[in-house]
Amino acid sequence: MARAVTRRRKTINTALAWGIGLLIFFPILWTILTSFKTEGDAIAYPPKFLFFDWTLENYAIVQERSDYMRYLWNSVIIAGGSTLLGILVAIPAAWSMAFVPSKRTKDILMWMLSTKMLPAVGVLYPIYLMFIQLGLLDTRIGLVIVLMLINLPIIVWMLYTYFKEIPGEILEAARMDGATLKSEILYVLTPMAIPGIASTILLNIILAWNEAFWTLNLTAAKAGPLTAFIASYSSPEGLFYAKLSAASTMAIAPILIMGWFSQKQLVRGLTFGAVK
Amino acid sequence: MNTTMRVLLGATALCMATGMVQAETLTIATVNNGDMIRMQGYTPEFTAATGIEVNWVTLEENVLRQRVTTDITTKGGQFDIMTIGMYETPIWGKNGWLVPLNDLSAEYDVGDILPAMAGGLSYDGTLYAAPFYGESSMVMYRTDLMEKAGLEMPEAPTWDFIRQAAAAMTDRANDINGICLRGKAGWGEGGAFITAMSNSFGARWFDEEWKPTFDSEAWLNTLTFFKGMMDESGPAGYATNGFNENLSLFQQGKCGMWIDATVAASFVTNANDSTVADSVGFALAPDNGLGKRSNWLWAWALAIPAGTQKEAEAKQFIEWATSKGYIEMVAAKEGWANVPPGARISLYENPEYQAVPFAKVTLDSILSADPNSPTVDPVPYVGVQFAAIPEFAGIATDVSQEFAAAYAGQQTVEEALAKAQQIAADAMEAAGY
Numbered sequence: 065m066a067r068a069v070t071r072r073r074k075t076i077n078t079a080l081a082w083g084i085g086l087l088i089f090f091p092i093l094w095t096i097l098t099s100f101k102t103e104g105d106a107i108a109y110p111p112k113f114l115f116f117d118w119t120l121e122n123y124a125i126v127q128e129r130s131d132y133m134r135y136l137w138n139s140v141i142i143a144g145g146s147t148l149l150g151i152l153v154a155i156p157a158a159w160s161m162a163f164v165p166s167k168r169t170k171d172i173l174m175w176m177l178s179t180k181m182l183p184a185v186g187v188l189y190p191i192y193l194m195f196i197q198l199g200l201l202d203t204r205i206g207l208v209i210v211l212m213l214i215n216l217p218i219i220v221w222m223l224y225t226y227f228k229e230i231p232g233e234i235l236e237a238a239r240m241d242g243a244t245l246k247s248e249i250l251y252v253l254t255p256m257a258i259p260g261i262a263s264t265i266l267l268n269i270i271l272a273w274n275e276a277f278w279t280l281n282l283t284a285a286k287a288g289p290l291t292a293f294i295a296s297y298s299s300p301e302g303l304f305y306a307k308l309s310a311a312s313t314m315a316i317a318p319i320l321i322m323g324w325f326s327q328k329q330l331v332r333g334l335t336f337g338a339v340k
Numbered sequence: 341m342n343t344t345m346r347v348l349l350g351a352t353a354l355c356m357a358t359g360m361v362q363a364e365t366l367t368i369a370t371v372n373n374g375d376m377i378r379m380q381g382y383t384p385e386f387t388a389a390t391g392i393e394v395n396w397v398t399l400e401e402n403v404l405r406q407r408v409t410t411d412i413t414t415k416g417g418q419f420d421i422m423t424i425g426m427y428e429t430p431i432w433g434k435n436g437w438l439v440p441l442n443d444l445s446a447e448y449d450v451g452d453i454l455p456a457m458a459g460g461l462s463y464d465g466t467l468y469a470a471p472f473y474g475e476s477s478m479v480m481y482r483t484d485l486m487e488k489a490g491l492e493m494p495e496a497p498t499w500d501f502i503r504q505a506a507a508a509m510t511d512r513a514n515d516i517n518g519i520c521l522r523g524k525a526g527w528g529e530g531g532a533f534i535t536a537m538s539n540s541f542g543a544r545w546f547d548e549e550w551k552p553t554f555d556s557e558a559w560l561n562t563l564t565f566f567k568g569m570m571d572e573s574g575p576a577g578y579a580t581n582g583f584n585e586n587l588s589l590f591q592q593g594k595c596g597m598w599i600d601a602t603v604a605a606s607f608v609t610n611a612n613d614s615t616v617a618d619s620v621g622f623a624l625a626p627d628n629g630l631g632k633r634s635n636w637l638w639a640w641a642l643a644i645p646a647g648t649q650k651e652a653e654a655k656q657f658i659e660w661a662t663s664k665g666y667i668e669m670v671a672a673k674e675g676w677a678n679v680p681p682g683a684r685i686s687l688y689e690n691p692e693y694q695a696v697p698f699a700k701v702t703l704d705s706i707l708s709a710d711p712n713s714p715t716v717d718p719v720p721y722v723g724v725q726f727a728a729i730p731e732f733a734g735i736a737t738d739v740s741q742e743f744a745a746a747y748a749g750q751q752t753v754e755e756a757l758a759k760a761q762q763i764a765a766d767a768m769e770a771a772g773y
Binding site: 103104107108109129188189192193195196201202280281284285286288292295296297298299300301302303304 | 367369371372374397398399401406407410414417418419528587588591592594601603612613615
């Protein structure tokens with residue numbers, strides 16, 4: 065009897081999980097489907113789900129109009145670079161907060177997080193003026209620095225919560241065995257926190273990949289990533305939904321594929337620390 | 341002269357020669373609409389003729405506005421040419437942020453620019469941006485539905501006729517709405533429409549003392565009429581419909597009439613996208629017999645930010661893109677219906693263009709809008725569907741949100757107008773008017 069109830073509950077849970085999953089995925093699915101429609105079919109009412117004239121025309125137009133590879137390469141460098149730089153800064157910071165906390169550690173953590181509550185546009189002009197002075201406008205290095213700084217509070221917080229799960233005694237034992245601070249972080253702490261670090265990296269790559277305020281406002285013709293590529297197909301005066309969907313699909317495809325292959329690592333990491 | 345000296349001099353000469361033949365590259369920020377995208381496609385022709393390369397930065401209108409405003413106010417120097425509209429041009433021209441276009445070549449023929457466009461893109465008599473294309477607004481209607489309703493659209497209808505026709509054309513059972521209009525919040529969306537409409541009802545944004553006038557009877561009449569007509573004959577959820585939503589409805593045959601940008605005429609008559617392409621008629625935007633029609637005036641124009649290092653090359657590009665020659669080139673390759681409209685007098689004198697069904701009403705609409713005298717009563721500002729002051733965009737966005745809430749039934753028209761009055765009064769006082 066108990067087994068039957070468990071099985072029923074399991075079935076309900078599975079159905080519920082699939083339902084929620086499909087609901088979350090539906091906008092992406094709809095975007096992908098729309099990218100294969102004509103502009104006429106894209107706005108048809110009632111909407112056409114699967115039975116329409118499938119076409120690759122939108123992809124051909126987008127490819128012809130835009131240098132997709134340049135935008136993609138910029139996205140890879142900006143997302144990858146900012147995450148890598150962020151991790152290099154955040155690991156020592158999270159280590160000190162987790163294992164040698166001071167009276168103010170909690171306050172510092174909260175202060176760091178509070179910077180995320182400021183609307184980005186509030187600091188647009190100061191940052192823009194600094195970028196002019198430093199010659200960083202429309203450069204990939206400029207965006208790497210800005211996105212690293214923006215995502216740093218999240219990286220530090222995530223790593224801090226993962227590091228807190230690791231018993232301090234293990235690090236103490238390493239120190240007693242003569243490990244230097246560098247060895248302790250590199251050879252003891254980091255290998256133990258690999259799942260957490262991996263999920264932090266993945267999440268931050270996704271955040272940096274999707275960032276659309278700074279990447280649009282600090283770039284022009286050279287350093288624009290895929291967010292700028294998508295923005296060039298949006299129009300308030302003209303129906304270009306199918307082309308916009310094709311551009312969006314091309315922009316999210318790499319990150320979708322990366323997420324698909326690394327989902328095990330991502331889920332494991334997210335359920336490992338306090339971000340549960 | 342020893343060998344080393346000769347090598348150094350030779351290298352210097354080579355470097356200078358290389359520098360001279362090195363192509364200049366212009367960076368141009370623009371909006372994503374059909375005419376601009378078409379122009380991008382013809383850029384290689386410009387490069388072939390001049391040797392000047394062009395990099396395009398194409399963005400959605402609101403993003404572009406924020407992007408170029410940030411750059412020009414901080415002298416960021418990211419763009420050599422910016423695509424801006426009639427709202428920004430006089431303000432930026434006044435601030436000295438744009439290069440005056442008062443030395444364009446004789447062949448360019450500045451006098452051929454439609455006076456309404458040149459006036460809206462000038463400050464103190466100096467042209468600061470060259471119009472690439474211009475637009476007004478007009479009535480687009482279904483000739484078959486109008487005939488079925490037993491009515492005939494006048495060339496210059498009144499609002500009362502439009503309301504009567506909308507009610508007669510509405511067929512809820514077949515999902516046909518008599519009229520589709522913008523209700524969406526945003527100064528360039530529903531805000532632009534209701535402002536242009538209010539002009540024909542005798543309303544105005546500010547009096548001669550810069551005091552907001554939303555507490556006037558004219559504004560009450562405007563909003564009451566709009567909401568009443570749309571509740572009777574408009575589509576469900578019209579409070580969130582903008583240009584694209586209405587274009588989609590009209591192209592699918594779900595609107596009897598649509599009053600919107602003249603540039604939409606080429607979309608609704610394009611048989612590839614529109615199911616009603618062969619049954620669309622055009623008329624001037626309605627009035628109320630008060631001497632002002634409800635059509636707006638807008639131009640997307642090319643301007644050069646002050647401080648660019650490539651002013652001469654930028655002027656060369658602007659002369660090419662907004663010339664008579666460019667229009668002729670597009671006409672030869674893609675037909676007269678696809679040329680950028682609304683900028684040059686000569687286009688409307690061309691017999692081949694006169695054969696395009698919406699050419700005459702577009703020109704008449706543009707000519708009937710006067711940005712220097714947009715309202716029945718005098719106003720201190722320039723602009724038909726906007727007031728060309730820096731504070732307007734923010735105020736109008738907030739005001740249009742209150743109006744949209746009234747359309748959606750979340751508050752009454754009176755409440756929306758009272759809030760609009762408060763919003764505008766506070767903002768104008770804070771701005772020091």
